[in-house]
Amino acid sequence: MQGELKIEQSTQLKPKPNTANLSFGVYMTDHMFTMDYDKGQGWHDAKIVPYGPIPMDPAAKVFHYGQTIFEGMKAYVGPDGDIRLFRPEKNFERFNRSCRRMSIPEIDEAFVLNALKELIKLDRSWVPSEPGTSLYIRPFAIATENHLGANPSLNYKMMIILSPVAAYYAEGLNPVRIYVETRDVRAVTGGVGEAKTAGNYAASMQAQENAYAAGYSQVLWLDGVQRKYVEEVGSMNVFFRIGDRIVTPSLSGSILNGITRDSAIHMLRDFGFEVEERPITIDELWQHAEDGSLIEAFGTGTAAVVSPIGEIGWEDKTVKIGAGETGECTRRLYDELTSLQRGDSEDRFGWTQTVCRAETAQS
Numbered sequence: 057m058q059g060e061l062k063i064e065q066s067t068q069l070k071p072k073p074n075t076a077n078l079s080f081g082v083y084m085t086d087h088m089f090t091m092d093y094d095k096g097q098g099w100h101d102a103k104i105v106p107y108g109p110i111p112m113d114p115a116a117k118v119f120h121y122g123q124t125i126f127e128g129m130k131a132y133v134g135p136d137g138d139i140r141l142f143r144p145e146k147n148f149e150r151f152n153r154s155c156r157r158m159s160i161p162e163i164d165e166a167f168v169l170n171a172l173k174e175l176i177k178l179d180r181s182w183v184p185s186e187p188g189t190s191l192y193i194r195p196f197a198i199a200t201e202n203h204l205g206a207n208p209s210l211n212y213k214m215m216i217i218l219s220p221v222a223a224y225y226a227e228g229l230n231p232v233r234i235y236v237e238t239r240d241v242r243a244v245t246g247g248v249g250e251a252k253t254a255g256n257y258a259a260s261m262q263a264q265e266n267a268y269a270a271g272y273s274q275v276l277w278l279d280g281v282q283r284k285y286v287e288e289v290g291s292m293n294v295f296f297r298i299g300d301r302i303v304t305p306s307l308s309g310s311i312l313n314g315i316t317r318d319s320a321i322h323m324l325r326d327f328g329f330e331v332e333e334r335p336i337t338i339d340e341l342w343q344h345a346e347d348g349s350l351i352e353a354f355g356t357g358t359a360a361v362v363s364p365i366g367e368i369g370w371e372d373k374t375v376k377i378g379a380g381e382t383g384e385c386t387r388r389l390y391d392e393l394t395s396l397q398r399g400d401s402e403d404r405f406g407w408t409q410t411v412c413r414a415e416t417a418q419s
């Protein structure tokens with residue numbers, strides 16, 4: 057369908073940023089992957105080209121109707137100097153699930169994963185190797201047909217861009233305060249909460265801003281129908297340790313099926329914890345928090361991997377979890393998952409894929 061992958065190397069390589077101030081998603085590498093779709097022809101013109109702007113017509117459907125989806129994943133340099141991807145096949149599977157929901161034509165997962173590996177090889181000198189740093193990978197698809205009709209686009213563009221990112225926790229795991237949002241909802245049953253699509257993010261920004269203004273760093277989302285069940289925290293999946301059980305909301309259709317969530321469930325069971333995937337109400341959670349049986353809480357997602365929660369605010373009440381400190385299970389999960397991703401420890405689940413050697417192997 058898309059034919060062979062063409063590679064056009066950049067003749068003007070960019071200066072590399074200082075790894076000390078990478079931040080998140082600020083710098084892009086020298087190359088990008090692009091491929092186009094036209095109805096009747098399918099995906100075609102798959103190529104790696106120098107990174108740069110793309111011309112867009114103001115009538116392109118993505119600007120008006122939000123027909124777009126994306127993924128987020130990371131590559132890491134291990135102590136052996138190999139660059140590794142973490143469960144990348146899961147991201148492209150989910151890419152296609154998101155495509156189906158948003159009426160975007162599916163991609164050939166194996167072809168695009170291979171193209172991603174070629175792109176990383178070409179830009180391997182951009183993969184940072186300092187502890188905690190990584191190469192963030194952003195695949196996405198947009199509707200490009202120039203037509204204001206509100207029906208599925210006949211043309212699309214799929215791209216992958218790469219960005220070296222700093223360690224999420226510069227000064228160690230830091231528990232955050234989260235605020236229970238009771239007015240806005242992120243997603244509803246039957247809606248697009250399960251798809252990784254831009255509109256879910258746009259819809260969440262107002263509540264996020266309000267939580268910030270009130271001194272919290274993330275929103276704890278409740279379900280969109282009864283505003284009763286806990287769904288996600290910010291743009292992460294959420295876990296609670298209640299005594300020796302770990303509870304995470306079951307995938308309801310409005311919750312994003314996180315790859316870090318799935319990995320955490322496997323790893324926590326491997327640690328010997330009982331993990332329950334079930335609906336959990338904010339009332340039940342609050343009761344456990346008040347009687348002290350809620351001893352740990354954390355979010356999971358590619359960016360932070362594991363993010364400890366130290367305090368919850370709900371209307372005018374607040375409650376601390378585990379005295380506001382990072383819990384032992386949260387810390388162990390963070391340590392073991394990040395060291396497996398980097399290749400510091402044995403990959404006992406078969407989750408990593410080696411891409412190539414890094415340009416400057418860490419000693």
Ligand SMILES: *Cc1c(COP(=O)(O)O)cnc(C)c1O
Nearest residue numbers: 291292293312314315316357358
């Ligand atoms: C991407 C995302 C997550 C986390 O998924 P991972 O695969 O673990 O990165 C969780 N919630 C939302 C809303 C997301 O967009």
